[in-house]
Amino acid sequence: MSGPESLVHARGLTKRYANGFTAVDGVDFDVFPGKAFGFLGPNGAGKTSTMRMIACSSPISDGTMTVIGMDPRTQARQIKARLGVVPQIDNLDTELTVRENLEMYARYFDIPGDVARRRADELLEFVQLDERATDQVEPLSGGMKRRLTIARALINEPELVILDEPTTGLDPQARHLLWERLYQLKRRGATLIITTHYMDEAEQLCDHLVVMDKARIVAEGSPRQLIDEHATREVLELRFTDNVRAALNGQLDGLADRIEELPDRLLLYTADGERTLEQVNARGIVIESALVRRATLEDVFLRLTGRTLVE
Amino acid sequence: MTVAVASARVFRRNWLVYRRLWHRSIAFGFLQPLMFLTAMGIGIGSLIGAQQQDAFGGFPYLHWIGPGLMAAMAMQTATFESTYPIMNKIMWGRNYEAMLSTPLSVRSLVGGELGWVAFRIGTLAAVFLLVLLVLGIPRSPAAVLAVPVAMLTGVAFSACLIAFTATQKNDVGFSAIFRFVVNPLFLFSGTFFPLTQLPEGLRALAWATPLFHGVELMRGLILGSLNLAAAPIHLAYLLVMAAIGAYFADRLLQRRMAG
Numbered sequence: 004m005s006g007p008e009s010l011v012h013a014r015g016l017t018k019r020y021a022n023g024f025t026a027v028d029g030v031d032f033d034v035f036p037g038k039a040f041g042f043l044g045p046n047g048a049g050k051t052s053t054m055r056m057i058a059c060s061s062p063i064s065d066g067t068m069t070v071i072g073m074d075p076r077t078q079a080r081q082i083k084a085r086l087g088v089v090p091q092i093d094n095l096d097t098e099l100t101v102r103e104n105l106e107m108y109a110r111y112f113d114i115p116g117d118v119a120r121r122r123a124d125e126l127l128e129f130v131q132l133d134e135r136a137t138d139q140v141e142p143l144s145g146g147m148k149r150r151l152t153i154a155r156a157l158i159n160e161p162e163l164v165i166l167d168e169p170t171t172g173l174d175p176q177a178r179h180l181l182w183e184r185l186y187q188l189k190r191r192g193a194t195l196i197i198t199t200h201y202m203d204e205a206e207q208l209c210d211h212l213v214v215m216d217k218a219r220i221v222a223e224g225s226p227r228q229l230i231d232e233h234a235t236r237e238v239l240e241l242r243f244t245d246n247v248r249a250a251l252n253g254q255l256d257g258l259a260d261r262i263e264e265l266p267d268r269l270l271l272y273t274a275d276g277e278r279t280l281e282q283v284n285a286r287g288i289v290i291e292s293a294l295v296r297r298a299t300l301e302d303v304f305l306r307l308t309g310r311t312l313v314e
Numbered sequence: 315m316t317v318a319v320a321s322a323r324v325f326r327r328n329w330l331v332y333r334r335l336w337h338r339s340i341a342f343g344f345l346q347p348l349m350f351l352t353a354m355g356i357g358i359g360s361l362i363g364a365q366q367q368d369a370f371g372g373f374p375y376l377h378w379i380g381p382g383l384m385a386a387m388a389m390q391t392a393t394f395e396s397t398y399p400i401m402n403k404i405m406w407g408r409n410y411e412a413m414l415s416t417p418l419s420v421r422s423l424v425g426g427e428l429g430w431v432a433f434r435i436g437t438l439a440a441v442f443l444l445v446l447l448v449l450g451i452p453r454s455p456a457a458v459l460a461v462p463v464a465m466l467t468g469v470a471f472s473a474c475l476i477a478f479t480a481t482q483k484n485d486v487g488f489s490a491i492f493r494f495v496v497n498p499l500f501l502f503s504g505t506f507f508p509l510t511q512l513p514e515g516l517r518a519l520a521w522a523t524p525l526f527h528g529v530e531l532m533r534g535l536i537l538g539s540l541n542l543a544a545a546p547i548h549l550a551y552l553l554v555m556a557a558i559g560a561y562f563a564d565r566l567l568q569r570r571m572a573g
Contacts, residue, residue, distance in 0.1 A: 020573075060414060061573050080417045088415040094408035098331040107330060110323045111416035113315045159416075 009033040010163055010194050011040075011057055015066030018052045026052035028218035029066060034163075039185075039195040041209030043202065043300065045310065048215040050198035051091055054167045057196065058088050071162055084112060087156030087164040091171070091198075093148050095140045101151055102127065102136040105158055112159040119158070126154040130184060146177025153184065164188065166197045170204060182207050202300035212300070216308045226300060233306045234298035235260050237276035241269045241283065242291040251288070258282050263305055270302070317422050324418065324426020325433070332434075339434075343441035350383050351376065351449065354506065369508055371539055377451045381460065381533040382505035384442045385467060388435050389525050392468040393496050395431050396475035397488045404480065410571055420568045424476060424560060431472040432465040439464035446536065454538035463535065463552075467528035470552045473559025480566035499525040504533075527551045 011034035018027040027049040034040045042050040055061035057070055059079035068075060070082045096104050102123055109119030127133040130150035135143065143151065149169065156164055169185070170178040185208055189195060199205050205212055206226045214222040214229070222229055239259070243251070248269075255262060258279055259271035273279040276295030283290065305311060315323075332339070355376030362375045370378040403409035410423060439461045446452055478491065502516070503525035509517050520526050527548035534540030 055573065058415060060411070060571075080419065083415060084417045086415070090408075090411065090415075092408065094412040096327070096409055096412070097407060099327075103330055107323075107327050108412070108416065110326065111320075111413055111418050113319070113323075113417065155412075 008035060009069075010036050011068070011070050011196070013066065013068040016053065016056065016063065016068050017065035018049070018056060018061065019064040025218055027056070030213075030215075030218075030220045032213055032220065032223070034194065034196055035211075036162075036194050037189075037192055038210045039189050039197060039208050041205045041212045042196070042198040042215055043200070043205045043209075043212050043304070044198075044215035045200055049218040050215055051167055053215075054165055054196070054198055058086060058165055059083055060088075084159065085162050087159065087161035089149075089152050089156045089164070089166040089169055091167040093152055095148060095151060095155070097140045099140065100136070101132055101138050101140060101143070104140060104151060105155055108155050109158045114159065122158055122160075126157055129157075129187075130154040131180075144177070146173050146180065149173060149177070149181060150184065153181075157188075161193070163194045163196065166195060168198055168200070170199075170201070178204075202304070205300055214300075214304060214307060216304075216310075221307045222303065229300060229303045230298050232303075234302040235272040236274050236298060237272075238296055238298050238302060239271040239273055239276040239279050239283075240294040240296065241271065242267065242293075243269075243289070244291055247289050247291075254286060254288055255283065258286075261306070263302075265311070270305070272298070272302070315417060317419065317425055320418050320422030321425030321429055324413070324423055325429045328426070328430040340437070340441060343438045344445065346387065347380075347383060347442045347445045351380060351445065354383070355379050355449075369510075371508075371537070373537060373539075376449065377537065378533070379506060380446045380449070380451045381536040382503075382529050384439060384446070384460065384464060384536075385525060385528040385532045386500050386503075386505050387438060387442060388464040388468040388528060389471050389496065389499065391435050391438055392431055392471035393475060393491070395434060396427070396472040397479055397491065398485065400427065400476055400479045401482065401485060401488075404567075404570060410567075414571055420571060421564050424473075424563045424567060427476060428469050428472055428560060428563075432469050435468035436461060436465045443536075452536050454535065456538065456540070457536040460532040460535045463528065463531045463549075466549075466552050466556065467525070467532075470524060470528075470555040470559060473556050473563050475559075477559055477562035477566050480563065480570045499523055504529050524552065524555055 014031050015029045016027060017025070017029050019025050030053065042053060044050055052061065056063050056068065056075065059070070059075045059082050063075060071085055073082050075082060096107065099107060105123035105126060106119045109122060114122070127136055130153060132147060132151055132154065135147065140148065140151070153169070170181050173181065182204070185195065195208070197208055209226060211225055212223065212229060213220045222233060224232065255269070255271070259273045261272040263270040263272070271279055280293055280295060301311065359375030359379070367374060413423060414420065443452070443457065443461060475491070478487070502512070502520055503523060504520065509520050509526070512520065531545060531548045534545065
């Protein structure tokens with residue numbers, strides 16, 4: 004049902020390209036106002052295609068969707084007027100200055116010149132680029148360009164901001180600064196839709212997540228819910244020398260709820276990692292190294308798809 | 315926001331970039347016609363005796379070739395402005411992707427770009443006409459009308475080339491356009507010699523190509539020798555070409571941008 008409170012409402016949403024490839028295969032989801040909604044999944048899962056359909060830049064092949072209560076098929080321009088879009092690949096105007104990028108973009112939204120100038124001032128301060136206002140775009144660092152793209156997406160005071168892999172390719176410091184700004188944005192009441200293949204990003208930013216794999220949604224919930232539902236509380240990571248690992252042969256059976264075999268290590272899903280480790284040692288198995296940690300979204304994804312997120 | 319207002323915003327974006335470089339562009343605008351007119355008009359023209367002037371409508375070669383070069387300039391400027399820069403905005407710099415995330419439509423992008431090409435060619439044609447004036451070539455006040463005709467010629471080419479560029483996945487096709495379209499038109503549109511020198515078949519072919527019509531109109535206006543019976547045909551040709559080109563530019567760019 005199209006709840007009036009849902010900002011993006013999709014049922015059976017499908018994207019098929021002319022070459023026959025199905026990028027999004029009948030997905031259902033609802034994005035609620037004031038929340039940060041995340042699409043988590045590896046490259047090629049269909050996240051970007053979904054985002055492009057929400058942003059009205061790619062036609063819907065099948066299914067239904069409303070965005071801010073409107074139909075992307077017939078009201079694309081009205082929807083775009085109320086959206087902010089941060090694409091995966093920066094598309095800033097490299098022939099204009101930092102400030103001109105914002106003011107010119109505002110004019111595309113038919114925002115009057117004086118309002119555009121005022122908003123550009125505020126946004127440059129918000130993304131901490133006020134000192135670079137008159138610089139050209141090209142010499143800016145990756146993180147700065149990303150922040151400018153976000154400022155540009157906010158120039159029309161959008162109700163919904165769509166961010167496609169906002170921090171891919173940035174160094175840790177730049178990522179943290181960006182996360183902090185996005186968190187501030189959310190506190191101001193903006194609704195965010197974020198795609199990512201970083202579980203830490205999803206955990207940091209998202210209230211609600213859908214996990215996508217091979218054009219479908221494979222799980223949905225808050226980060227905590229997903230972990231509770233699809234993983235145990237703790238994970239024991241074990242590394243062995245090649246000889247020991249080859250000779251393991253079921254010696255670990257019964258020690259954990261589930262065992263996941265990765266090329267370089269084994270993951271034992273268990274409620275109490277330390278106790279499981281003691282049991283492993285008690286069986287006299289020679290361990291190269293051991294680590295007990297809390298379960299994360301990565302474990303959820305591994306459980307659901309048998310693959311890791313970043314390959 | 316009407317398409318006209320939205321197109322004006324697209325135009326303004328190009329103006330913001332251009333205003334930092336306009337003096338350079340105008341300087342080239344003077345240099346280009348000066349070089350061509352000196353080499354062709356004076357260099358080659360001085361070898362053409364007064365008795366051969368009949369072939370050029372009774373005009374000295376320099377005078378005859380001046381308006382032809384002006385029309386060719388319009389075509390060349392339109393070609394440069396509508397290939398690589400448009401490809402950049404589609405693919406490399408992704409400007410259009412960003413612009414289409416706003417309420418701007420593809421139609422307003424095409425409108426803004428065509429308006430921009432018209433403006434650029436208008437300024438260059440005005441400079442060109444000034445050079446011709448210094449050389450004492452224009453014979454009629456109607457010569458000023460050669461500027462809007464140059465703009466129309468440029469827009470007609472630009473619209474078709476934007477449509478072409480919208481279908482290209484890389485810049486390989488552009489060298490084919492330069493080699494097999496722009497260069498032949500430059501040489502065989504009555505720019506350098508009267509079409510009467512060509513065999514019958516080729517003459518008919520030249521009539522069917524666009525630059526010829528721009529050349530005829532501009533030469534007639536500048537030298538005061540306009541053939542009033544043929545002029546409406548020349549004008550109609552360019553107008554229809556611009557309209558068809560704009561229609562396909564809109565459609566093909568629409569298809570390209572909707573992935």
